[in-house]
Amino acid sequence: xxxxxxxxxxxxxxxxxxxxxxxxxxxxxxxLFIWTEYLPDSVIQKFTERTGIKVNYxxxxxxxxxxxxxxxGVADYDVVCPSDYMVSILVxxxxxxxxxxxxxxxxxxxxxxxxxxxxxxxxEHTVPYFWGTTGLGxxxxxxxxxxxxxxxxxxxxxxxxxLMLDDMRECFVAALKLLGYxxxxxxxxxxxxxxxxxxxxxxxxxxxxxxxxxxLLAAGDVDIAHGYNGQLAxxxxxxxxKLAYIMPKEGGTLWMDSLCIPIKARNxxxxxxxxxxxxxxxxxxxxVNAMHYASANGAAKAHIDPAILNDAAIYPAxxxxxxxxxxxxxxxxxxxxxxxxxxxxAQ
Amino acid sequence: xxNGENIETTPAFHGPKVPAPRGAAPFQWERGFLTAHSWLVxxxxxxxxxxxxxxxxxxxxxxxxxxxxxxRWYAKLMENKLLIKSVKNSLLIAGATTVLSTIxxxxxxxxxxxxxxxxxxxxxxxxxxxxxxxxxxxxxxLVTFFGTVEMRLSIWTVxxxxxxxxxxxxxxxxRARLSGFxxxxxxAAMDLGAGxxxxxxxxxxxxxxxxxxxxxxxxxxxxxxxxxxxxFVAGVGSTTLPLxxxxxxxxxxTPEVNAVSTLLLLLTIIMIVFAQRxxxxxxxxxxxx
Numbered sequence: 001x002x003x004x005x006x007x008x009x010x011x012x013x014x015x016x017x018x019x020x021x022x023x024x025x026x027x028x029x030x031x032l033f034i035w036t037e038y039l040p041d042s043v044i045q046k047f048t049e050r051t052g053i054k055v056n057y058x059x060x061x062x063x064x065x066x067x068x069x070x071x072x073g074v075a076d077y078d079v080v081c082p083s084d085y086m087v088s089i090l091v092x093x094x095x096x097x098x099x100x101x102x103x104x105x106x107x108x109x110x111x112x113x114x115x116x117x118x119x120x121x122x123x124e125h126t127v128p129y130f131w132g133t134t135g136l137g138x139x140x141x142x143x144x145x146x147x148x149x150x151x152x153x154x155x156x157x158x159x160x161x162x163l164m165l166d167d168m169r170e171c172f173v174a175a176l177k178l179l180g181y182x183x184x185x186x187x188x189x190x191x192x193x194x195x196x197x198x199x200x201x202x203x204x205x206x207x208x209x210x211x212x213x214x215x216l217l218a219a220g221d222v223d224i225a226h227g228y229n230g231q232l233a234x235x236x237x238x239x240x241x242k243l244a245y246i247m248p249k250e251g252g253t254l255w256m257d258s259l260c261i262p263i264k265a266r267n268x269x270x271x272x273x274x275x276x277x278x279x280x281x282x283x284x285x286x287x288v289n290a291m292h293y294a295s296a297n298g299a300a301k302a303h304i305d306p307a308i309l310n311d312a313a314i315y316p317a318x319x320x321x322x323x324x325x326x327x328x329x330x331x332x333x334x335x336x337x338x339x340x341x342x343x344x345x346a347q
Numbered sequence: 348x349x350n351g352e353n354i355e356t357t358p359a360f361h362g363p364k365v366p367a368p369r370g371a372a373p374f375q376w377e378r379g380f381l382t383a384h385s386w387l388v389x390x391x392x393x394x395x396x397x398x399x400x401x402x403x404x405x406x407x408x409x410x411x412x413x414x415x416x417x418x419r420w421y422a423k424l425m426e427n428k429l430l431i432k433s434v435k436n437s438l439l440i441a442g443a444t445t446v447l448s449t450i451x452x453x454x455x456x457x458x459x460x461x462x463x464x465x466x467x468x469x470x471x472x473x474x475x476x477x478x479x480x481x482x483x484x485x486x487x488x489l490v491t492f493f494g495t496v497e498m499r500l501s502i503w504t505v506x507x508x509x510x511x512x513x514x515x516x517x518x519x520x521x522r523a524r525l526s527g528f529x530x531x532x533x534x535a536a537m538d539l540g541a542g543x544x545x546x547x548x549x550x551x552x553x554x555x556x557x558x559x560x561x562x563x564x565x566x567x568x569x570x571x572x573x574x575x576x577x578x579f580v581a582g583v584g585s586t587t588l589p590l591x592x593x594x595x596x597x598x599x600x601t602p603e604v605n606a607v608s609t610l611l612l613l614l615t616i617i618m619i620v621f622a623q624r625x626x627x628x629x630x631x632x633x634x635x636x
Contacts, residue, residue: 031583036594041428057429058586059594065578072490075500076583211596218408238408 030270031056033066034081035257038130039278040290047277053270070095070262077262078271084256084326087119087126096125097261103272106279114296117256118328126258127275128296133316133324134170134253137214137232137245142223150178150248152224154197159204161223163216166208168341169327170253171198174226177250183325186333195340202347217243228255230293233313237292245313251323256296396612403605420602430607433591440502440587441570444509449563451510452517453555459518460525474519477512485512486579493580500582508580509570516569517562524558560622567618571611 032039036059044055058077060066063086069075070090082090090096101107110128120126138147142161153162153174164171173183175194185191206222214231216222218239225232232245259278261271277283285303288295292308294315301309309315316324330337403421407414424430459471477485489508490500498504532554536546552559574589581590588611592604 036429036591056584058581058583059429059591061578061590061593061596068490068579069500069582072500072579073494074490074498074582235408 027267027270028052029054029056030079030267030274031058031077032079032274033058033060033069033075033077034079034259035059037291038081038257038293040287042290043278043283043287046283047274050277051270051273053267053273055274067093067095070264073264075262075264076266078265078267079274080260080262081129081257082260084117084119084258085329087258087260088329090260091120091125095263097263097265097268098124099127099261099275100272103269104276104279106276109279109281109284109297109299111296111298114256117326119326120258126260127279129257129259129278130291130293131254131256131296132229132294132314133247133321134165134173134226134228134255135232135245135247135313135316137217137225137227137236137243139217139220139223139242140244141242147244147246148249150174150250150252153226154178154201154204156204158224160206162201162205163213163222163225163227164201164205164208165213165226165228166210168337170226171208171341171344172337173253173327175201177248177252177323180250183251183253184328184330186330188333188336191333191336191340195337195344198340198344199347202344208345229313229316233292233311236313237311247312247316247320247324249320249323251320251325254321254324254326256326399605400609400612403602403609405602405605408601420606423601424603424606424610427603429586430588430591430595430603433586433588434607434611436502436585437571437588440505440509440585441567443506444513444570445563445567447506448510448513448566449517449559452514452562452566453521453559455514455518456521456525456558460522460528474515477515478519482512482573482575486576489576490579500580500585502582502585504580504582505577505585505587508576509566509573512576513566513569516565517559520562520565521555521558524555528554556625560625564619564622568615 030053032055034057039057044057048054060069063083066080066082067086067089069077070080071093087096104127107127114128114131115123136147136150136152138152143152143158152158153164164174172191172194175197176183176185176190178197179190179193181187181190181194185194207216209216213225213227214235217225217227217232218235229245229247232243236243236245259275261268261275265271278287279297281297281299282303284295284297284300288300288308289305292314295304402413404416404418405413406417406419455474459467459474486508489504489511493500493504528551533546533550536550537543541549572589573587574593577587578590578593581587586594588607595601595604
């Protein structure tokens with residue numbers, strides 16, 4: 001028994017020592033936790049040159065991974081980049097700090113239409129970083145006519161040539177929007193209509209895939225791919241005479257990733273410096289030019305490559321945008337949707 | 348486990364061995380069948396890896412179609428700081444885990460094989476547990492534990508977490524090696540004047556070395572490809588290669604991933620060849636299996 005106690009106390013002591021080493025706080029280090037291919041090295045270098053603060057860059061693969069990390073309470077990240085719906089979850093869990101806008105001089109560079117979204121009504125916790133859409137990529141040689149509607153995804157002549165995202169909410173968006181409803185619809189009757197469409201569509205779909213939809217489209221394995229604009233824009237840019245990306249006229253999903261400071265951030269001052277730095281017009285344009293995502297920064301547009309600004313896959317026309325919505329928490333309706341989705345996938 | 352083929356400790360398969368046949372005809376038939384079967388098994392195991400290596404030299408951006416030979420993705424890989432950093436992290440973590448787990452696991456195996464103490468049965472059962480518990484449960488439990496003791500997530504928490512599930516493998520493999528151990532060899536060494544330490548390092552350790560090496564290789568492969576547990580416990584500056592690859596999927600997999608996998612495979616092969624050399628090292632008492 002005595003021996004047991006000795007071992008336990010030795011273990012505790014050892015852990016304590018390790019904790020001690022890991023807990024050192026450094027004013028000159030900023031720990032970033034964001035998506036991969038979101039920030040060019042050149043911008044990180046400029047930030048370090050100007051402020052003397054070293055940047056650690058770690059990546060995550062899903063919003064849920066980020067949530068888990070922040071919930072642990074022992075992750076030392078100073079800046080994170082959650083998507084719209086995850087912002088609401090993080091705020092409701094009390095995992096994000098309120099930002100100090102006196103330190104964010106460049107906040108005024110942001111276009112007002114991207115501010116005050118439902119997921120953070122007064123932008124108390126977030127500064128918009130990148131935004132985009134979920135639409136359609138297609139092969140112009142195989143679909144020579146005008147493609148401007150979600151209807152192509154439900155057209156029998158493309159049987160076996162269609163790819164859908166393996167994502168319940170996004171698939172329902174396509175069906176709901178085609179029916180002319182909001183993508184956050186909660187009415188059971190309308191959801192049933194959408195589910196009916198998706199059930200009929202299943203026979204036409206070659207695969208449900210959220211990972212490599214752009215690659216499969218580029219390789220010619222499918223002719224129509226439902227997918228996020230970022231990846232599709234990249235393959236379209238490589239083969240512009242073969243492929244195209246559109247946001248259907250009925251509208252679709254709008255997504256936005258924002259920079260935030262976790263409640264447990266250790267270097268809050270450096271985090272504010274960084275948030276402000278990336279909204280400087282030249283710096284913001286440098287990021288967009290390297291990463292090919294749309295930024296919410298209006299002042300940066302003067303420095304962004306016109307080819308990117310005119311690329312409808314990256315910066316869609318504002319009339320298309322008017323029909324787009326963010327995916328929101330739809331409460332109990334999600335259970336109904338989930339039941340239909342299981343039926344569709346099990347068919 | 349997906350890496351079964353990397354931890355072979357017996358010499359490679361040298362062709363089918365069938366008992367002496369009575370008639371010539373069935374012998375031919377059996378032999379042909381077994382050869383075909385072996386080739387099929389090898390094809391099944393290695394064809395995906397060959398495809399991965401070939402496509403790492405593909406000039407196109409997408410893994411699926413061949414657009415000509417090039418080293419483009421290897422060059423790109425060298426510029427990808429995040430990917431390089433993650434490979435370094437993975438190697439560091441796998442290396443440290445291998446050393447620590449092998450030492451702890453071997454000592455545990457020795458204690459279990461040599462001594463009887465109160466709670467031995469329980470200790471043995473507990474040793475199996477980390478192998479049986481689903482990884483996701485272990486990951487969630489570890490991150491809750493680190494949160495409770497206020498231990499910041501870092502490269503150290505990843506190493507500790509990897510030790511939790513790999514020590515058991517070493518203990519079990521070494522334990523198996525010890526079960527056929529002839530203790531009179533140790534007694535002879537001590538009779539001839541060797542102290543306990545000298546006996547261990549000159550007699551016991553060389554005899555159990557194949558088990559220890561097999562355990563170490565197992566730990567290395569388990570650690571380097573672990574995703575689930577690592578994704579829970581990784582913190583600042585400890586993104587490993589599997590985490591990095593998963594996060595790259597969001598923007599589409601490029602042959603860069605194939606290139607880095609090919610390099611890693613090369614490293615693993617070198618390690619296995621080295622380990623097999625070590626096991627076949629001459630000048631040791633007793634036969635090696």
